[in-house]
Amino acid sequence: MFTNVEHIGIAVRDLTASTQLFATILNRDAYKSEEVASEGVLTTFFQVNQTKIELLAATRPDSAIATFIDKRGEGTHHIAFEVDDIVAEMARLKAAGFTLLNEIPKQGADNKLVCFVHPKTANGVLIELCQDRGAASGKV
Numbered sequence: 371m372f373t374n375v376e377h378i379g380i381a382v383r384d385l386t387a388s389t390q391l392f393a394t395i396l397n398r399d400a401y402k403s404e405e406v407a408s409e410g411v412l413t414t415f416f417q418v419n420q421t422k423i424e425l426l427a428a429t430r431p432d433s434a435i436a437t438f439i440d441k442r443g444e445g446t447h448h449i450a451f452e453v454d455d456i457v458a459e460m461a462r463l464k465a466a467g468f469t470l471l472n473e474i475p476k477q478g479a480d481n482k483l484v485c486f487v488h489p490k491t492a493n494g495v496l497i498e499l500c501q502d503r504g505a506a507s508g509k510v
């Protein structure tokens with residue numbers, strides 16, 4: 371089951387400048403920064419009630435964020451939904467014809483397991499499913 375919009379991912383060129391910008395817009399400080407080396411990204415997170423804003427900057431030229439910014443510029447990159455059973459939701463979406471970008475859940479930021487759905491099969495929107503690793507223990 372989809373339970374919440376967990377975060378909105380925003381691709382940025384300069385993480386320090388964008389963190390300051392969003393701190394001003396949201397009138398609060400970021401609560402953490404984290405590098406996810408497997409994705410080639412450095413992130414900063416802001417909490418807005420139940421949803422987070424995830425700023426993403428590329429750490430290497432072959433990162434999905436570097437490719438996205440090269441082709442489309444900075445901006446909204448993905449919408450991430452919290453799910454209660456990522457394996458079940460991946461199977462459901464795959465059976466319904468959506469293209470999953472990873473066949474098994476992978477490590478995301480903030481102690482999550484994540485899976486991406488190809489934007490070409492989702493009206494041009496890159497969708498991320500995520501589940502807290504603690505909640506997923508024993509299932510994956």
Ligand SMILES: CC[C@@H](C(=O)O)C(=O)SCCNC(=O)CCNC(=O)[C@H](O)C(C)(C)COP(=O)(O)OP(=O)(O)OC[C@H]1O[C@@H](n2cnc3c(N)ncnc32)[C@H](O)[C@@H]1OP(=O)(O)O
Nearest residue numbers: 379406409434437438447471478479484486489494495496
């Ligand atoms: C911090 C960790 C984690 C978390 O815990 O939150 C993250 O959020 S990591 C975020 C970065 N990682 C990813 O995005 C992984 C999943 N993405 C991918 O696998 C790829 O980016 C992609 C979606 C498969 C695209 O890669 P590729 O095909 O190599 O790039 P192209 O530029 O050729 O794109 C093909 C096509 O798709 C369009 N596109 C690309 N990205 C997006 C997007 N974010 N939203 C919408 N559309 C997108 C792109 O414009 C191309 O379209 P056409 O030009 O019309 O063919």
Ligand SMILES: [Co+2]
Nearest residue numbers: 379424450498
């Ligand atoms: Co994300």
